[in-house]
Amino acid sequence: MKQLIVAILVLVGTSEVFSQGFERFGMKGDTAPSGITVGSKAPNFIAIDQFDNPVELAAELKKGPVVLIFYRGAWCPYCVRYLQNVTDSISFIQEVGASVYAVTPQLSEGISAVSDKTDGQIPILHDQNGDIMNMYDGSFEVTEKYQERVASKKMNLAESNGQEVAALPVPATYVIDASGVILYRHFDVDYKKRATVAAIIHAFESE
Structure with missing residues (x-):
C-alpha cells in the first residue's frame, strides 16, 4: 500500500513538473501539441500573404x-x-530550388511589421482562425499569465490575432519536398530554439 501511495505521488509530481514546464512557454494545460511527423504528407492549405496574394501549398509544391x-x-x-x-x-535555400513561407496568426499590422524587417523577401501568410496551425498540430491556448506578460508590450494578444481566445503556434520549421512529404522538422515548445539554415539545407541534400 505504501509503495502504491509513493508511486501515485511520483506521478502527480511528474505531471506538475511537466505542466509547469509548458506554462513557462505560455501553454495552458498539461500537454503540448506534437506537430506533424517526418514522413507525413503536409496538409494542404490556402492563405493570403502580406501582398494580398492567395497562396496554396499544393500549387507552390508544383x-x-x-x-x-x-x-x-x-x-x-x-x-x-x-x-x-x-x-x-x-x-542558399533558393539554390536548392526551395521557397520559404512563414505562417502566423497575427493580423495584417503585425505581418507588415515583420515583412518590413525582412525586406519582404519571405511571403508571410495569415493563419486566419488558426486553421493552418491546427492542421499541423501546433496550436495551443495561451495562459493568462503569459498574456499579461505580452500585454506589458502594450499589446493584447487575442486582439492582435483577431481571436476570442488567445492561441499561438509552437515555433516550427518544416522542410517539405515537391511531392508534399515532410523531410525534416524542427518543432520545439522552447521558442528560443530554432532550426538552423544549415539543417534546412542538409535536409535537401540528404533526400
Whole structure:
C-alpha cells in the first residue's frame, strides 16, 4: 500500500513538473501539441500573404520544395530575429530550388511589421482562425499569465490575432519536398530554439 501511495505521488509530481514546464512557454494545460511527423504528407492549405496574394501549398509544391515556418508574431524578438537570419541566407535555400513561407496568426499590422524587417523577401501568410496551425498540430491556448506578460508590450494578444481566445503556434520549421512529404522538422515548445539554415539545407541534400 505504501509503495502504491509513493508511486501515485511520483506521478502527480511528474505531471506538475511537466505542466509547469509548458506554462513557462505560455501553454495552458498539461500537454503540448506534437506537430506533424517526418514522413507525413503536409496538409494542404490556402492563405493570403502580406501582398494580398492567395497562396496554396499544393500549387507552390508544383514549383519545387517548400520551407514552412510557423512563428508567433511581431512582438516576439526571437521570431523576428530568426526570420531575419533566414532572410540573410535565403539565397542558399533558393539554390536548392526551395521557397520559404512563414505562417502566423497575427493580423495584417503585425505581418507588415515583420515583412518590413525582412525586406519582404519571405511571403508571410495569415493563419486566419488558426486553421493552418491546427492542421499541423501546433496550436495551443495561451495562459493568462503569459498574456499579461505580452500585454506589458502594450499589446493584447487575442486582439492582435483577431481571436476570442488567445492561441499561438509552437515555433516550427518544416522542410517539405515537391511531392508534399515532410523531410525534416524542427518543432520545439522552447521558442528560443530554432532550426538552423544549415539543417534546412542538409535536409535537401540528404533526400
